[in-house]
Amino acid sequence: MFVNSGGRVTIRRQRGVMSLGSLLLIFTGTLLVAVLLAGIVTSFGYFRGYVSEQLAGHARDGATAIGLSLSNAIDGADPVASASLIDAVFDSGRYLSIRYLDLQGAPVAGRAKPLSSPGVPGWFRRLADLALPVAEAEVVRGWRRLGKVQVVSDPGRAYRDLWRISLALILGAAVIGVAGLVVLFVLIRWTLRPLAALEAQAHALGQRDFRRRVSVRSTRELNRVTEAMNQMADDLGLLFEGQAKLIQHLRRLSNEDGVTGLASRKAFDQRLKTELESEEKSAPGILMLLQLRDFAGFNQACGRAAGDQLLRQVATVIQRFLAGHSGGFAGRRTGAEFAIYLPGALPSDARVWCQALVQELDGLYADRASPRAVAVHAGIARAEPGLRARTLMAAADEALRQAQSREDSDWAFADGGQEHHHSMETWRAIIAQAIREGQVVFWLQPMLREAGGRPIYHQVFSRIRTPEGTLKAGVFVPMAERFGLVEAIDRLLVRQVLARLKAHPEQPLAVSLAGASVASEPFRRDLVAWLARAGRPVVSNLWIGLSEQTIHHHRKAVGQLLRALARLDVPVLVDHFGVGGVPFSYLRNLPFCALRIDHSFIHGIDGHEENRFYLESVIAIAHSRGVRVFASGVETAAEYAILCKLGIDGAMGYHLGRPFAADQQPTGD
Template identity: 70%
Template sequence: MVRKHIRPKGPQRGNATLRTILLLFTGSLLVLVLLAGFFTSYSFFRNYVSDQLAGHARDGATAIGLSLSNAIDARDPVASSSVIDAVFDSGRYLSISYLDHHGNEVAGRSMGLQEARVPPWFLFVVDLPLQVARAEVVRGWNRLGTVEVVSHPGRAYEDLWRISLWLILSTLLIGGVGLVVLYLLLRRTLKPLNALEKQAKALGNRDFRQRVTVRSTRELNLVTEAMNQMADDLGQLFEGQAKLIQHLRKVNNEDPVTGLDSRSAFDQRLKVEVESEEKSAPGALMLLHLAGFADYNQAYGREEADRLLVRVAGMVREFAGQHSGAFAGRRTGAEFAIFVPGVMPADADVWCRELVSSVDGIYADLASPMDTAVHAGLTRTREGQGVRDLLAAADEALRVAQSSDETGCHVADGGKDGFHNLETWRVIINQAIREKSLSLWLQPMVRENQDEPVYHQVFSRIVNPEGSLKAGIFVPMAERFGLIADIDRLLIERVLRRLANAPARPLAVSLGSASVASDEFRQDVVAMLRTAGPEVKNLWVGISEQTIHHHRTAVGLLVKALGRLGVPVLVDRFGVGGVPFSYLRNLRFQALRIDNSFIHDIDTHEDNRFYLESVVSIAHSRGVKVFATGVETAAEYSVLCKLGIDGAMGYHLGRPYAADNHSIGDQ
């Protein structure tokens, strides 16, 4: 059973970081300590100034009392007033009063607090207590009266104001420097946490390359070492799983000697190309046979015979690589099969003879002095023709070629061509691009127990007076003429327009290999998607595995650009490209779409079922979805559902329909 991963719906919000919490707590504690120190110092200085003010008043009262008692006649108001005026004019007193026995003022002076050079609010806040100092005025044994003195608090307020300013400035300075030092210390100490967070996110995205190199405290260093070790272990685990998948693919679908497709794998792919309604297209099947190979094997031994097959297979593989969409396989012994889509019979005849001549040169050199020959049978596809009839026609053509002892290629009787010639195709495709006469056909990618499709796969068709031309027919021609980028550009333009009208209905498009390899196309498409708005997140872009293999750098640039725009990307025709599965470590794909050839008769094909089960398990462990195409029967779909597939598409689940004539919701 495939384990499903539950992901959070969105990033967590409102959670404070550890650094913030420590900074707030420690900073608050520092501020509280400084404030406590400030108020303690302020209270001490306020009490000190108040005591100084009271002492000054007592000293003044005592001095005036003695002056009135001894120096002058205190009973004379004029003399008493002169003494008080002399003292008061020093400006150090707020009031001086000389009172008789009955409390009546004999002489006195007073003034307000306006002379204090401090803000008015400071006077209100500080509010120093005005203590009255008293002294007795006596003459001999006679008590003449009482002197009451209040010192002027102006200087006290000014001194306290200066002290308060210095306390505030020193508190702010110490607090500011302390907070900055605390911030820098926490930043340096907790710096590995930022790297650990990035590493954790990378692991969540199944990227095991992220490493933490920042050193800090002993505890954090132990955590970073453990995380790095875990990332290494997971990376090695994935690498091992990827190698296992690659090995399974080779065992199930590759010939163990030549590395070409095995007979069953070739026949499955050929069936998809020939019999699928969307893919059926003009093409040519070539069967190539080395005559006298059994004698060569007996004369030179099995190892030399295998070396010969490997060299011939290399030439066959090179030939297939020169033609877009072509694929090759080894059928039996020294017989090879090659299918080239979108090729005219005349061109196929020329290419076949060139390949036969090249193979014959190698075979004759290695087998000398034995007599050797290379024979080939060539036949083209026809409308309504099944894969069995196509193989039978190619076998018959090969037998005709083998009737001669000389190397040669025989082309089966084509009868009526049934397809346009090259120049006509060029005119049709150029006219379609110029007039934008491209129609969209949609096929749903469905998921079990889900009403709405995951997305709709978009197929393009050219509107022609003779009828609607399927993509499988004109795309190989467009790739041959170098026009596929214009077709894909027009397709994306039409798809974006449809997404703008129905943004909640995801669509998927597949790009041609030449389009992906073009820098100009990539820049144009990224610009189109950037200006399209948020609905581009509902557009799936498919890139074939063979394109990834041949244009790794261009694919990487395109995938990263699409990732920045939030456009999901899937690997199309997964399994037939022969690419090591490890590319998922370096490129962020959101899904794999298994090639039809692996889905055909999967209910009875144990090897393909085991292979697909392994792919689903590893892909899901990296957060990558797995889709299947070419589902033709209920039995196939039942097996796929049990394997935990994320979506499936095929005639059993829904046939393609014209987007312009139906709404997506109708399906």
């Protein structure tokens, strides 16, 4: 097990470490072989002793028979007769030597032959090394001793018998050993079957996947272990579900309107302020304020329950509208007043969208309030770079009051909605030209650890060069998404980032992908191919960021991409965490390494008790899952101090380090 650069725990087979099954097989197999070898050695010794005794007995019997013959049947004093008897016995071929000696030890008669090859391997004869005992018998005539007979049996037959016995022992032991090892292998493999499944389950638990179960049955003890592991997986799954629900509940309490599910007034204002007043995020956009006229009268006439139902229906219409506008968000302000912010939108488009939205809401309101006369009014204001959120809200509110001066449903644009910027076709030409000419560049901003030292990574922010100057992502990305050009921008950006990593492997980078890019199968395929060609040393220093909205709307594509990136050890983080209203349960099955909290939760957190409590809960639960938590948009020392107390793993923002061009070195870095 190891923790890679992305903080993800990875479990792999350790090289050079023996498995339990192999260890048991080797130990038990060695024991079996040792027992069989001991049996062979013991049996060989026994049979060797037996053959030696037979050889010695044969020599004694021969000496006794010759001695009796020389004493009784033949005159032992006659050398010729004695020699004839000895020759007859010796010619049987079972003796190595027969000698007849007188009382002084002088030979009277005898025969001998050298030890010839007994028909067994030489090494075996040397190993057996049978003793050649000399058997003796007295030769007498009456009461007079004539001499003695010495007989040595030929060991050839004994060697052959012992060789056959040894071969039979070895063959029998080999058959028994092979059969025993096969049975042992099958038995160990069957017994340890649950261990492989348990290992896979443990790995899945390490990846926060609690769905895997072990159903393999084996011995009683292992069955109890598998039952305990399955129960633990169930308990952890339930615990995670409970934690996810707690986070969702905390987020709703802190940031959602209890009736409509849209952002609360405080949360909307906080996010709007972040969008407008953050230097990196500030970009043109459109703010809409919508209000149902005489909602208090409708509430009084139809009841509170009907009023809440109407508000939920209005919220559904607004959410459906936002689904077609990437980056947009909405909230309920007071009563029946709603606010919608669309980053990157043009006034000409805003007029068309607002008119259609007012008409749809007017039809809904009229149907619910019939026969009462009702109306829906809207005010539009354009956000310019450098404009404060309070000023923009005041302009939109003034436009709303202007629209409310008319009896019927209508809308108004603050300051007449003058066009100060390019048209849509001009924007399309500018972005397409930048892509075609490779004018997409990137800037870097460090993500720093609390303890200091080298940054965890540098976040990549895209820019495009135009004749009018360099444009930030917040300005052109919403347009690129509308024109279907964001995938081409991401392609250029990823290739530039990989080239940068090859040149500067000591500086990890993080790049966030657009939802349209992730949803594109060709882009995912090409991305994985580029990363595979770059090699693990390069891609292990690349963080891939996916927004919560991308995860929610493209769950299948995200799952496929994550599995491919996990095989390459590429760390993946959740970007803009917390703003999408997405259930936290996706962390249960998707192997993310980190969360990056959105700016809107960090901005002013030193004075925002609800966001502080929510973030503290997120950090505790994420850390329990092995997921790191980063913060973005830290712009004051007070915000950073609070984040450090909460246990954040890393933070970035203008207070900690400003963005710089990738080909430049930041001051003080």
